[in-house]
Amino acid sequence: MRTAARITVDYYLESARLVSDLVPGDALTTLVFLTIVSRMFKMRAIKHNGGRERRGSVTVYAVAKDLGLSYETVRRHVKRLVEAGLCQRDVRGLTIPATVFARSDFQRAMHKNHDNLQGMLRRLR
Numbered sequence: 044m045r046t047a048a049r050i051t052v053d054y055y056l057e058s059a060r061l062v063s064d065l066v067p068g069d070a071l072t073t074l075v076f077l078t079i080v081s082r083m084f085k086m087r088a089i090k091h092n093g094g095r096e097r098r099g100s101v102t103v104y105a106v107a108k109d110l111g112l113s114y115e116t117v118r119r120h121v122k123r124l125v126e127a128g129l130c131q132r133d134v135r136g137l138t139i140p141a142t143v144f145a146r147s148d149f150q151r152a153m154h155k156n157h158d159n160l161q162g163m164l165r166r167l168r
Contacts, residue, residue, distance in 0.1 A: 054163035058156050059074075061156050067126075071120055072120045079101050079137050079139055080139055083139060102137070
């Protein structure tokens with residue numbers, strides 16, 4: 044059990060490092076970015092299963108609630124993401140533009156993370 048926990052934690056830490064290399068600011072900004080991405084994908088999955096979606100937008104309040112942070116703290120980190128072009132904010136909320144995921148540095152990070160995931164699965168067998 045300890046070995047599985049260590050392998051899993053190693054995977055998550057490496058994944059976070061890969062993303063943090065692409066996101067300006069600190070680890071909390073990276074966590075805010077990943078939370079927005081996660082919520083966007085969850086909303087798309089709900090839509091595909093017949094549910095309703097708010098056009099993929101995520102609110103600052105929802106991110107703050109997910110992370111157990113204050114609205115103001117999340118807003119400051121979102122501001123960094125917007126200034127870096129990694130996030131867009133409009134009246135509906137926050138989105139990560141598809142162009143961000145199409146960037147070559149993000150593509151490389153996603154391929155490295157895929158390899159990281161495969162390595163974790165091999166070690167867990």
